[in-house]
């Protein structure tokens with residue numbers, strides 16, 4: 032199975048809010064070309080998009096790896112930002128440390144991580160202050 | 173309701189995307205918070221918003237929405253128009269405020285997906 036795994040890598044620029052989400056748009060296109068169902072594509076791309084936005088607004092950018100095989104789609108988001116001190120609290124709907132300027136851009140409602148969990152089958156967060164954040168999300172096919 | 177009717181009901185100016193005007197849609201969603209839009213997947217095909225930046229287009233694209241209506245005469249930038257054209261998303265702009273625009277569409281029969 033592993034030799035049939037497709038791997039896609041993206042760098043997520045932390046300096047440019049306007050370009051945030053470009054990787055998710057590309058993944059959406061790739062999955063469409065692979066013939067993945069629209070419902071699954073939507074879940075994957077929303078989860079990845081929220082994660083991408085988080086890396087841009089909270090962590091100064093990062094990278095995204097997407098692994099596709101016959102049974103699942105795995106999204107791994109890695110950044111070297113400030114990390115999340117209290118993951119349980121960060122997972123609560125409405126909890127956000129985003130500054131007001133981010134809110135005026137339409138994000139920072141504290142719904143990103145809960146959305147990512149809701150739209151994927153598994154989500155693991157590894158994070159500690161000063162160590163950055165790695166989020167692994169899996170959607171079963 | 174067809175996208176064309178939405179344009180008529182809101183007396184909206186079409187900015188880009190004539191291609192979808194005859195498509196039929198069944199629900200809409202009105203919000204300035206993109207995370208709220210992303211939180212409620214219900215096959216909404218139309219987004220009404222007062223927010224103007226590239227993430228509005230990407231949010232609609234992620235949600236497979238086909239039309240964005242900017243309220244209060246807000247105008248998208250050239251970059252946004254280009255993104256929308258690539259994504260096959262129709263953009264229009266209406267003078268109406270959010271509350272009125274949603275109310276008009278709801279009254280005209282565009283159903284229950286309206287949130288926020």
Ligand SMILES: Nc1ncnc2c1ncn2[C@@H]1O[C@H](COP(=O)(O)OP(=O)(O)O)[C@@H](O)[C@H]1O
Nearest residue numbers: 085089090121127128129139140141142143144
């Ligand atoms: N990649 C990240 N690096 C550091 N902190 C993060 C990251 N992602 C999320 N967080 C923290 O978790 C909180 C909640 O995230 P989220 O639910 O996406 O809400 P929002 O992004 O709207 O603040 C953020 O406000 C931030 O404090």
Ligand SMILES: [Mg+2]
Nearest residue numbers: 085139143144
């Ligand atoms: Mg977020």
